[in-house]
Amino acid sequence: MVCGDAFQSRKIKGEDRAIVTLSDGLGSGIKANVLATLTASMAVNFTMQKQSIERTAKIIMSTLPVDKQRQISYATFTIADIESGGEARIIEFDNPPYLLFRKGKRIEIEKSKFSVKWNGKQDRHMLLSQFPLELDDRIIISSDGVTQSGIGSASMPFGYGEDGLTAFIEKILESNPDVSANKLAEKIVKKSCANDVYKPKDDISCAVVHFRKPRKMLICSGPPYDDAKDKVLAQIASTFQGKKVICGGTTSNIVARELNLEIDVGLELDDTGLPPASKMPGFDLVTEGILTIGRLAEMLEKQSYTDSIGTGPAADIFKMLIASDDILLLVGTKINIAHQDPSLPVELEIRRNVMRKIAKLLEEKYLKEVEIQFI
Amino acid sequence: MEAKSVLVKICAGTHCYLMGGSELQLFSEYLPDNLKNNIRVVGSACLGFCDAQDGCKPPFVMVNDHILHQATVQCLLDLVKKELNL
Numbered sequence: 001m002v003c004g005d006a007f008q009s010r011k012i013k014g015e016d017r018a019i020v021t022l023s024d025g026l027g028s029g030i031k032a033n034v035l036a037t038l039t040a041s042m043a044v045n046f047t048m049q050k051q052s053i054e055r056t057a058k059i060i061m062s063t064l065p066v067d068k069q070r071q072i073s074y075a076t077f078t079i080a081d082i083e084s085g086g087e088a089r090i091i092e093f094d095n096p097p098y099l100l101f102r103k104g105k106r107i108e109i110e111k112s113k114f115s116v117k118w119n120g121k122q123d124r125h126m127l128l129s130q131f132p133l134e135l136d137d138r139i140i141i142s143s144d145g146v147t148q149s150g151i152g153s154a155s156m157p158f159g160y161g162e163d164g165l166t167a168f169i170e171k172i173l174e175s176n177p178d179v180s181a182n183k184l185a186e187k188i189v190k191k192s193c194a195n196d197v198y199k200p201k202d203d204i205s206c207a208v209v210h211f212r213k214p215r216k217m218l219i220c221s222g223p224p225y226d227d228a229k230d231k232v233l234a235q236i237a238s239t240f241q242g243k244k245v246i247c248g249g250t251t252s253n254i255v256a257r258e259l260n261l262e263i264d265v266g267l268e269l270d271d272t273g274l275p276p277a278s279k280m281p282g283f284d285l286v287t288e289g290i291l292t293i294g295r296l297a298e299m300l301e302k303q304s305y306t307d308s309i310g311t312g313p314a315a316d317i318f319k320m321l322i323a324s325d326d327i328l329l330l331v332g333t334k335i336n337i338a339h340q341d342p343s344l345p346v347e348l349e350i351r352r353n354v355m356r357k358i359a360k361l362l363e364e365k366y367l368k369e370v371e372i373q374f375i
Numbered sequence: 376m377e378a379k380s381v382l383v384k385i386c387a388g389t390h391c392y393l394m395g396g397s398e399l400q401l402f403s404e405y406l407p408d409n410l411k412n413n414i415r416v417v418g419s420a421c422l423g424f425c426d427a428q429d430g431c432k433p434p435f436v437m438v439n440d441h442i443l444h445q446a447t448v449q450c451l452l453d454l455v456k457k458e459l460n461l
Contacts, residue, residue: 249389348389
């Protein structure tokens with residue numbers, strides 16, 4: 001399936017910056033998708049390398065193929081370059097303006113205009129905003145599929161428009177000030193789709209950036225290589241501030257023994273085929289080890305933010321991960337000899353490899369800050 | 376005389392689960408009504424028997440102080456009945 005809008009985001013490790021771009025390609029079908037994807041990728045990569053906006057824009061314009069009928073090469077874009085300190089820089093070219101919400105209300109930022117010569121013929125105008133973000137600010141970037149949704153209908157003959165969208169978002173923020181970025185984006189897309197009576201006339205995309213304090217999460221999996229480190233594992237697990245999950249029977253036994261806690265092992269099977277989760281005071285979730293993290297890795301690889309992911313232990317960890325930002329994976333490297341039994345009906349992976357894969361996916365696909373510690 | 380009670384601990388570790396333990400987790404559903412009150416079925420994190428290289432194979436279940444290896448619903452039921460002197 002292809003879409004004429006392309007969204008890309010990248011977090012740059014070590015620089016504490018996140019870059020978000022949304023591009024809408026001219027026309028429809030594969031051509032629009034190629035234009036949009038090309039534009040979004042170039043925008044991300046050039047911005048990452050701190051190229052000037054003018055140069056980025058020029059290169060994008062001269063790279064895109066020229067449309068035969070209209071004699072233009074064209075894809076709109078919005079690039080947001082956000083530092084974790086709060087400095088934001090947003091460049092817009094022909095997309096609907098981004099919306100900034102502070103304390104639940106939309107506020108306007110003064111934009112400076114600059115133009116880029118293209119093909120020696122015409123000037124292309126772009127807008128640049130540069131401003132410091134405040135805690136809990138939200139930036140909403142959407143394609144024209146959102147603002148023009150509902151066009152021609154009796155209730156909104158000129159489409160949803162910026163005003164309609166602003167009122168919708170303000171209403172959501174009033175009733176639910178803590179709404180997550182992905183939930184808000186999902187609501188906006190669904191509303192736009194409803195404006196078009198569920199038959200969208202254009203690609204509808206929306207990206208939401210929520211500037212907030214990072215949420216922390218810990219996953220402990222696997223017994224330490226050296227028994228003497230059991231205490232270290234328990235110490236980290238007990239003092240960690242944030243969501244805490246243990247994946248592994250032996251691991252949970254160690255933590256329970258060291259911290260003198262009781263584990264209440266569940267026996268309720270569900271349709272996921274995974275061993276059931278257990279309960280331990282002070283921990284948000286205690287699950288089986290290798291099968292559950294294997295399923296989790298599979299989910300992280302295949303799913304996207306908005307897919308429904310169902311229930312079960314792996315889905316529960318997935319949901320917690322999505323809602324967290326700073327994730328610590330504490331991986332015990334002792335090999336479980338019993339897992340090498342050739343009569344096992346499935347092949348069990350080596351834990352540290354699965355955890356490495358999870359770390360990579362969380363960093364690259366979900367833009368999480370991940371630290372992996374082997375013990 | 377007070378009826379004897381039996382504690383059944385089913386290992387929910389990965390190895391046991393894969394080797395047939397998943398079915399044992401539903402053990403309480405197989406219990407006849409007249410025995411249900413005397414038997415408590417609980418799950419357990421890995422009991423550690425799979426590491427002992429003594430030839431015993433999973434799934435493991437503990438019935439009071441007895442260890443049952445290669446447990447099936449039927450042999451578990453038999454052992455439980457034996458414990459209850461039935």
